[in-house]
Amino acid sequence: xxxxxxxxxxxxxxxxxxxxxxxxxxxxxxxxxxxxxxxxxxxxxxxxxxxxxxxxxxxxxxxxxxxxxxxxxxxxxxxxxxxxxxxxxxxxxxxx
Amino acid sequence: xxxxxxxxxxxxxxxxxxxxxxxxxxxxxxxxxxxxxxxxxxxxxxxxxxxxxxxxxxxxxxxxxxxxxxxxxxxxxxxxxxxxxxxxxxxxxxxxxxxxxxxxxxxxxxxxxxxxxxxxxxxxxxxxxxxxxxxxxxxxxxxxxxxxxxxxxxxxxxxxxxxxxxxxxxxxxxxxxxxxxxxxxxxxxxxxxxxxxxxxxxxxxxxxxxxxxxxxxxxxxxxxxxxxxxxxxxxxxxxxxxxxxxxxxxxxxxxxxxxxxxxxxxxxxxxxxxxxxxxxxxxxxxxxxxxxxxxxxxxxxxxxxxxxxxxxxxxxxxxxxxxxxxxxxxxxxxxxxxxxxxxxxxxxxxxxxxxxxxxxxxxxxxxxxxxxxxxxxxxxxxxxxxxxxxxxxxxxxxxxxxxxxxxx
Ligand code: SF4
Ligand code: SF4
Numbered sequence: 001x002x003x004x005x006x007x008x009x010x011x012x013x014x015x016x017x018x019x020x021x022x023x024x025x026x027x028x029x030x031x032x033x034x035x036x037x038x039x040x041x042x043x044x045x046x047x048x049x050x051x052x053x054x055x056x057x058x059x060x061x062x063x064x065x066x067x068x069x070x071x072x073x074x075x076x077x078x079x080x081x082x083x084x085x086x087x088x089x090x091x092x093x094x095x096x
Numbered sequence: 097x098x099x100x101x102x103x104x105x106x107x108x109x110x111x112x113x114x115x116x117x118x119x120x121x122x123x124x125x126x127x128x129x130x131x132x133x134x135x136x137x138x139x140x141x142x143x144x145x146x147x148x149x150x151x152x153x154x155x156x157x158x159x160x161x162x163x164x165x166x167x168x169x170x171x172x173x174x175x176x177x178x179x180x181x182x183x184x185x186x187x188x189x190x191x192x193x194x195x196x197x198x199x200x201x202x203x204x205x206x207x208x209x210x211x212x213x214x215x216x217x218x219x220x221x222x223x224x225x226x227x228x229x230x231x232x233x234x235x236x237x238x239x240x241x242x243x244x245x246x247x248x249x250x251x252x253x254x255x256x257x258x259x260x261x262x263x264x265x266x267x268x269x270x271x272x273x274x275x276x277x278x279x280x281x282x283x284x285x286x287x288x289x290x291x292x293x294x295x296x297x298x299x300x301x302x303x304x305x306x307x308x309x310x311x312x313x314x315x316x317x318x319x320x321x322x323x324x325x326x327x328x329x330x331x332x333x334x335x336x337x338x339x340x341x342x343x344x345x346x347x348x349x350x351x352x353x354x355x356x357x358x359x360x361x362x363x364x365x366x367x368x369x370x371x372x373x374x375x376x377x378x379x380x381x382x383x384x385x386x387x388x389x390x391x392x393x394x395x396x397x398x399x400x401x402x403x404x405x406x407x408x409x410x411x412x413x414x415x416x417x418x419x420x421x422x423x424x425x426x427x428x429x430x431x432x433x434x435x436x437x438x439x440x441x442x443x444x445x446x447x448x449x450x451x452x453x454x455x456x457x458x459x460x461x462x463x464x465x466x467x468x469x470x471x472x473x474x475x476x477x478x479x480x481x482x483x484x485x486x487x488x489x490x491x492x493x494x495x496x497x498x499x500x501x502x503x504x
Binding site for chain 2: 004005006007008010011012013014015016017019
């Protein structure tokens with residue numbers, strides 16, 4: 001997060017008046033498990049991209065290229081929904 | 097201006113008609129029912145433009161009001177007792193979101209045991225919820241305070257919800273002479289409501305009530321505390337403006353015969369009126385007594401309390417609620433806290449708990465209180481614990497304790 005504001009500098013009532021500023025809020029540190037991709041098993045079906053609640057699956061030209069670890073909270077949904085025949089994502093303990 | 101015969105409830109409904117809120121959401125509860133009954137008549141008769149939302153509970157009533165206010169509407173509701181208790185969760189949300197909702201509260205005892213009559217237990221419990229609280233002595237004040245409250249709530253440097261209270265039945269159901277301002281005078285006084293943020297303003301999208309963790313929650317609460325301080329500074333300006341249109345001058349507190357008074361009795365709401373009568377009576381007998389009514393209870397008028405008590409020899413504080421387990425009632429606690437550390441730290445203060453569940457407080461009771469305070473003044477012996485006034489058995493209890501030489 002950028003410079004924290006002082007109490008008298010904030011919009012009244014904790015209103016967020018800048019749309020989309022959640023991107024500035026780095027939630028990656030909340031993670032216990034982190035998703036790790038085995039690209040050799042992935043067929044780019046992008047089911048994980050549809051399900052990720054934090055918009056943290058990075059896709060380029062229709063292909064999964066990795067995770068946004070600054071925002072990924074490690075919920076494990078991507079690993080869960082990745083189809084049985086691929087199982088390309090493993091959740092590994094963060095600080096091992 | 098016209099003079100009307102109105103009950104407290106009708107007077108506030110009349111004020112609401114003139115305020116003409118965009119949205120009102122409410123659920124009926126005695127003794128507030130008549131207020132909303134009257135207001136919904138105005139809605140049905142097309143006398144207001146209000147969207148009236150009838151909900152299934154007070155939790156929903158205040159929730160709908162919060163939603164409407166966040167959307168950008170001027171929104172109101174009203175309640176009593178258990179209704180206010182059921183609103184608890186949303187009270188803090190309305191204040192934290194800084195929504196300028198005005199809510200008349202017709203004071204009533206809290207269950208259990210169930211009781212529909214007036215005391216201050218309901219609003220006293222909500223005293224630290226972030227709402228401004230204004231107490232009314234009679235129907236006229238309830239009317240005036242409701243209109244003034246709109247300006248206080250919506251002031252850009254305040255933006256806090258406001259409760260306007262009146263004592264259940266004693267004021268809400270008693271018909272009095274009320275001076276009602278002209279509709280357009282009220283309309284001009286309150287002006288248009290132009291909130292800075294509106295959820296329905298799709299061109300300028302905002303998020304209200306987002307998750308706020310260790311890094312910012314405290315800052316937002318600090319800002320909210322400052323809004324109360326701003327209210328403490330600014331309410332007098334708004335009262336002054338109201339004086340100009342009404343001829344009625346209100347203040348945070350109202351002193352009565354206080355200049356040379358040795359004994360001062362502090363109270364809120366309708367009891368202040370009875371105290372004035374008793375003060376007149378006792379003054380005829382040469383007793384130097386006075387009354388001090390607190391009108392704005394939150395923010396607490398700490399400076400005015402100090403100022404008006406500075407020449408007193410002994411003070412009584414009337415509490416129409418018990419703060420269970422606290423050294424004294426809520427009003428007394430605030431009065432003592434305001435004097436602590438000043439030259440008045442040692443001023444003898446006696447707390448009187450009275451009138452719970454609508455128990456009458458008569459001039460006779462108040463004369464007794466003044467007499468007891470006179471004894472305290474002479475003897476210098478100040479009871480530590482609150483005195484319970486008008487409750488059967490209390491005198492036997494005190495006698496018993498005296499025999500056992502227990503100091504209280
Ligand atoms: S672990 Fe959860 S947050 Fe992280 S990429 Fe997978 S689905 Fe998204
Ligand atoms: S769901 Fe599995 S296979 Fe499909 S894109 Fe995501 S990681 Fe690759």
